[in-house]
Amino acid sequence: ELRESGPGLVKPSDTLSLTCSVSGVSLTYTTYYWGWIRQSPGKGFEWIGSIHYTGSAYYNPSLQRRFRLSVDTSKNQFSLRVTSVNVTDTAVYFCVRQWGLVDEYFQQWGQGTLVTVSS
Amino acid sequence: EIVLTQSPGTLSLSPGERVTLSCRASQSINNNFLAWYQHKPGQPPRLLIYGASKRATDIPDRFSGSGSGTDFTLTVSRLEPEDFAVYYCQHYDTLPMTFGPGTKIEIK
Numbered sequence: 001e002l003r004e005s006g007p008g009l010v011k012p013s014d015t016l017s018l019t020c021s022v023s024g025v026s027l028t029y030t031t032y033y034w035g036w037i038r039q040s041p042g043k044g045f046e047w048i049g050s051i052h053y054t055g056s057a058y059y060n061p062s063l064q065r066r067f068r069l070s071v072d073t074s075k076n077q078f079s080l081r082v083t084s085v086n087v088t089d090t091a092v093y094f095c096v097r098q099w100g101l102v103d104e105y106f107q108q109w110g111q112g113t114l115v116t117v118s119s
Numbered sequence: 120e121i122v123l124t125q126s127p128g129t130l131s132l133s134p135g136e137r138v139t140l141s142c143r144a145s146q147s148i149n150n151n152f153l154a155w156y157q158h159k160p161g162q163p164p165r166l167l168i169y170g171a172s173k174r175a176t177d178i179p180d181r182f183s184g185s186g187s188g189t190d191f192t193l194t195v196s197r198l199e200p201e202d203f204a205v206y207y208c209q210h211y212d213t214l215p216m217t218f219g220p221g222t223k224i225e226i227k
Contacts, residue, residue: 002163045207045218060215062120094163104211105154107175109163 002095002110009116010089016082016117020095020110027076028053033098035106036069036080040091050098051078090117121145121210123219131227136198140222142191142208152212155184155193158221159204167206168193198224 006018020034027034035050049059051069059067066085071078082089093115097108122145132138142153151171156164166175168184171191181196195202203226208219 044220045209047216047218058214062215099169103169104152104216105166105169105209106156106164107166109165111163 002097002108004093004095004110004113006093006113006115008114009118010085011119012086012117013084016080016085016089016115018080018093018095018113018115020078020080022076022078022097025097027071027073027078031100033101033104034069034071034078035096035098036067037094037096037106037109038091039094039112040088042088043091046091048080050104052101085117087117089115091115120215121148121213121217123208123210123217125206125208125219125222127222128220129223129225131225132198133227134198134200138195138198138224140193140206140224142186142193142219144189144191144210147188148191148210148212150212151187152210153184153186153191154209154211155182156207156209157202157204158207164207195224200226 001023003021010016033050036048039045049069051057057069066083068081092112094112095110096106124143126141153171155168158164167178167182172184183194205221205223207221
C-alpha cells in the first residue's frame, strides 16, 4: 500500500513537502522506482519524477527545477519537495510504484492527496 | 514530448456491450511502451495493460490491448457494472512520460 501525507493547503511562494509511506513491500526492492504524479483539472495527469532507493532520481524535463525527490529507506518512505509553489501547483498528488527504469509503467498508486495553493 | 489523444471523450453504454477505446500518439511509440489505466472516483488509478497488450496482475480477460506505432486500442469485450470509469493511456517510450486526457465510460 502507498499512502500520501502532507498539508492540504499551501501559500504561494512557500515550499510543499509530501511524503509517501510504503507498506507491504520494501522500498529497497531492486527493480522498483518510486514516483510522483499529479492530476489537475487543467493538465490532466502529469508525471513529476521517479527515484530509486539508491537515491538516483530523474524528473520531467518539462517542469521547472522546483521539484525534488528523496528516499528514507529506514522509514520505507519517499518524499517530494516543491519550492516556490504557485496556484498552478494545485492538484491531487499521487505517489506511485514504477516497475523499473525501462518499463516505466505504474503498477500501484496511492489514494492521492489534494494540495491547494492559495493565500 | 509525445502527446497522446484519446477518443471519444465520453461514451454512454450499457452493461454487456463491447467497447473499444482509442489512444493516438503524436509520434511513434517504440517497443509498444504504452499502458492503460482505469480510474474511478475516490480510488487510485488501476493498471490494466502494459506493453500495449499485456494484462496486469488480476485484470480480467475481458480487457485487452492492442496496437503499435501511433495507434493503440483498449477493448472491453463485455462491460460489467464495475467497468464504468475513466480510462487513460500512458506512454513510457521517452521522457517525459505522458498521459492521454482520458475517455469516460458512463452508464447509458
